[in-house]
Amino acid sequence: MRRIGFLVNPIAGMGGAVGLKGTDGQFTEALRRGAIPHACDRAAGTLALLRGDGIEFVTCAGAMGEDILRSVGITEYTVLHRPGEPTTAADTRTAARAFLDAGVRLILFCGGDGTARDVYDAVGREVPVLGIPAGVKMYSAVFAVNPPAAAELVRRAGEAGCRDAEVMDIDEEAYRSGHLAARLYGYACVPSIPERIQGGKQVFEQQDEERAKDEIAAFITEIMLPETLYVIGAGSTTARILERMDLVPTLLGIDVVRDGKIVARDADERTLLSLLDDYPRAKIVVSPIGAQGFVLGRGNQQISPAVLRKAGLQNLVVVATPAKLAATPLLYVDSGDAALDREIGDSLQVISGYRIAQRKRLLHPG
Incomplete structure (x- = not known):
């Protein structure tokens, strides 16, 4: 035994x-x-x-x-x-x-x-x-x-x-x-078994990486819809979106914008649910953790299963630079709601540049 x-x-x-x-x-x-x-x-x-x-x-x-x-x-x-x-x-x-x-x-x-x-x-x-x-x-x-x-x-x-x-x-x-x-x-x-143990976080700072963040930000801001709530997740890639709008991001928190203005800064789950009651049209923009590949469930628990369901999984937008994706062979979600995680499917489209996207495999171990 x-x-x-x-x-x-x-x-x-x-x-x-x-x-x-x-x-x-x-x-x-x-x-x-x-x-x-x-x-x-x-x-x-x-x-x-x-x-x-x-x-x-x-x-x-x-x-x-x-x-x-x-x-x-x-x-x-x-x-x-x-x-x-x-x-x-x-x-x-x-x-x-x-x-x-x-x-x-x-x-x-x-x-x-x-x-x-x-x-x-x-x-x-x-x-x-x-x-x-x-x-x-x-x-x-x-x-x-x-x-x-x-x-x-x-x-x-x-x-x-x-x-x-x-x-x-x-x-x-x-x-x-x-x-x-x-x-x-x-x-x-x-x-250790491949795809069952998470890696350590990696940070990417190359010049091409910064250019890619700018291109992603340009595309996201170009396609933003009026009268729509945008929940912007943590990280430097998503922060660049707010910076392009001349807004100051909460780098490691969740900010919410609508029609070019911040309506909530460093928002918690309760705030997000309340805003979604007031503004049902919404998009959630997140970026996976470098190398680990977690889209949900690491550092962004404010975007809870309840928030995701209220916004609609079809309104989840994932962004990441090509360098980050090259170092991240698989994506994961660990929201705390296994049924919701499975509903997301077996792959995710990831915006990786200006009008450029890659489809990445989403793994559900267990």
Whole structure:
């Protein structure tokens, strides 16, 4: 019987839909804004697929693990750590060290970049780790692309082998103010199956890249319709669209424009839903994360399944430069609503220049 350590950061990702761009140190504010915890649901989506696989879990009490195991009918587990309330980063580090001492073959955790960093602090490269994605950004390369893919990686960990994967340290205060300050924190050992584990984020700054952004912006602004709401996603490519309109973008947030004017800056999910009630004609413009390929579900959780359904999937517009697409062989969506993700289909048209588009394969692991 394989022994696997399992832990959950119950508050991971709560800052996403409410526009906080992270939850580190922002739990109280996230609750005040109406954030709803979802990490436990993400973890349950993985564990339900592992029920009956002959795995002996070691875990934490309560919402950090035991509650999720019991909810999906898994009874073979041992509690090695009892966290306080609310749970803290110290609980994650203590639990991971206890798992290591218990001789686990893998540590499966659910959270975001901060949780990955805490697990790495505790165990380094002494045991393989794997993340179930539940954070806001997840620029580290230790995460499965979605909960079903995490289950497949756990099930096939012995045959998959391991690779070095970047653990990234993101300055969330800088991120909230619109600046991406990321540094390499270390390399963890991660089970790897192609198309099931996400890559690290890449940034492209070549001269041709800037020209391509200008061409994309020129085309999008040319075809903008009157009396139509445009939800503009995060990133430098989408920011160029607003800059061409002589508007100041929120580089790492969601801005909304209509008839050449900003009607909401750095909008959260609640604001987007309210605007869509007032202005039913809408387009959502997003760009995938470089190399990772995520169109939805990484850094833009404000564009939630409810927002997407209200706007209409036919009104989702994806933009990316040719260089980014060349380094991104596959696209992914991980909105948190698997049925909605499948409705998007098996490919997406991506605008990559002035009146130029490419069709890219969209993968749905699991």
